[in-house]
Each structure stands twice: as C-alpha cells, then as structure tokens.
Amino acid sequence: MQVTVKYFASIRERLGTGSETLDTHATTLQALRDELLARGGAYAESLARGKSVRLALNQVMCDESAALVAGAEVAFFPPVTGG
C-alpha cells in the first residue's frame, strides 16, 4: 500500500527531502520506521530510536504503536519549539 511520509525541521534538512510517497507492507508506524532505518545513512541517523523523534499519523501526534492504513500521512519531526 502507499503512504505519504513527511519530514520537518532538522530531520527534513538532514534527509534533504520534506515528503515522499512510498510503498510499504508495514502495518504499524513502528514497522514503517524500521523500514526507513534499514535504508541506512541519513535515515538511520536522523530517525534512530535513541534520538528525540516525534511522530504524527494523519496530522495527530501519536506513538509507534499506531496502525498504518493505505493512504495514511505519517510525519517524523524533532521536538516542537513554537510559541
């Protein structure tokens, strides 16, 4: 199935992209993150589990246990610093 993945701030800069559409068999955000980590390089670095990375599913903050469905919009970003 296809999902859209977005990246913001320092993670977007590190990866050199703000958005991508990808085909995945992942059924949870955890499995999707594993797929991205397996790419190695900047992905393995910036999405590493030791790092402070926040996740959103369909524009709502969530954790890795969230279920992934076709057409979902997933986002990875660092802790927020607005206000």
Added chain:
Amino acid sequence: MNRSAFATPRVTIQTADFDLSAEVAALRAGHKGVGAVCSFVGTVRDRTKGSADTISAMELEHYPGMTEKAIEAMIDEAYKRFDILGARVIHRVGLLQPLDQIVLVAVTSAHRGESFQACEFLMDYLKTQAPFWKKEQTPQGAQWVDARVSDDAALAKWGISASNAG
C-alpha cells in the same frame, strides 16, 4: 452573501505581523457578556538561553494542516476546562527579526480568572504540542532551537503529561 467572510477564524498561521488592538476589538465585538480580555504576545529575543551569541534572525517552520488542527483542538479543550466566551490564536511563520511579534493568544470571559487561566493553558499547550520549529541565525551559523523540559513541566501542571523535550 458569504457569511463566513465576516467570521473571524479562531486560528491563523501567517507570515504577516498582527495588530493586538485590532484582534482584541474583533474578539470582543458585539459580545456584551464579556467582562475580561486576557492576551499574551510572544516576541523574538536577540539572545538564547545559555549562549552569549546574538541572534540576528529567527526562522519558523511549521506543519501546514496539522498546526491548525492541533491548535483548534487546544481551543476546544480550553472551552471544556474554562468558562470562556472567545479565543483567538495567531502564530507567525517564516523569517522573523528580534523585536518581532511571534504569537498571539487572546481569550475573553465574563470574569478575569477564566481568561487568565485559559490564556496560560493555551500557551503551555501550544509550546509542546503544536508543530512549529525555530531556527536561530547567529554569528556562528544557524542552529535549531532545543525543546525545553520546563515547557513539558508547564503543561503537566494542567494535568496533561507530555514528553516533547524528554
């Protein structure tokens, strides 16, 4: 006639500056039950905590769509918790300079207590749950601002546990 053209939105994300007086006037207009208005304006400082560097500019990035949804949900929560009559949030994005206004939160209520509380609640919530990111330009180069654990603690006092910085 497009009625929505006359309604002020509750949340606006914009690059342009805002006028506190005009926003408060719009929020109060026609509401005779309002006896209190509390507003907060956040501005860009030229210093960052723990550094002697001077900030020459600040760039604000956000997650279009999610930002508005997240703040709308915060305002809904404020209405549930406090007896407020109106709320308005404006957050600027893009390139800002020291002294510039960044964020406005304004709340109206019949009596002052509810407005004071709701205004602080919305700011505490926004700091840790709205998808904005600040990047500071300094003589040493540009750097992303780190999230602060103290902001998580500020939200915790409202009974909401968030681990943004942690």
